[in-house]
Amino acid sequence: MRQMNVAAVQMISVPEVDANLVAARRGIEAAVAQGAEMVLLPEYFGTLGASLSERRAACENDGDGVQQHFLSDAARTHRIYVIGGCVPIRAGDKEERARSACLVYSPSGERLARYDKIHLFKFAQGEEVYDEAQMIEAGDATVAFDAPCGQVALSICYDLRFPELYRRFGDVALMVVPAAFTATTGKAHWEILLRARAIENQCYVLAAGQGGRHPNGRETYGHSMLIDPWGQIVSCLPQGEGVVTGVVDPARIDEVRRWLPALQHRKW
16 A cells, blocks of 8 residues: 545536536646546536436436546546546436435546445425435445555445444545535534544545535535544635645554554444
């Protein structure tokens, strides 16, 4: 295992897929210019704020679709790992249902992994109401993949509130959290939860968020960040489009685990 330069792209996605892919390409290019070998895009990077019918129209078949081709092409063009925060993949023959899939592509453009979001967001406070289960079908399996820095564990947004999910991964170097946290929930809990996951598991956490006001009026919290195994924030972007970069260092992971061998002390 070796050090690896990683980046999170923060976006303010709109309903139109083509416009979002232009913005995502801009973010990936900026990250690569800063030396990134692995780039994480946020949840709903391809479309956000559309009506239910528009979101269904943006769904793709597994292995074929404009968002998936974009991710593969970006990885191959720049010879990097690209993690697409989520792509709506049709759930088998169910035209009305989709899986929210986090997709990973290798530097050759090959798809390495697919994780389907397990925990579906539901929130209601006054006029602010969300319910992903209206369209999304929950996944049921954890997924990690091998990278030069070590194993990388996949999760999406609302998963962050369920520490038992992350404990299932065991010894990993990096956990990624593509997200579209609302301004309300993000302000209250985002940083706390991210730092807790890093501290509990003594590994790096890379989070890519949506960060601004979207055309439908929705406001997302942003604050994309990289956190080290001691829970320290390495870099953070509060709001707006941009990138967060840093290094995942296996030696730092080993150091923290020597200082405090908490993982060895687990009882269950």
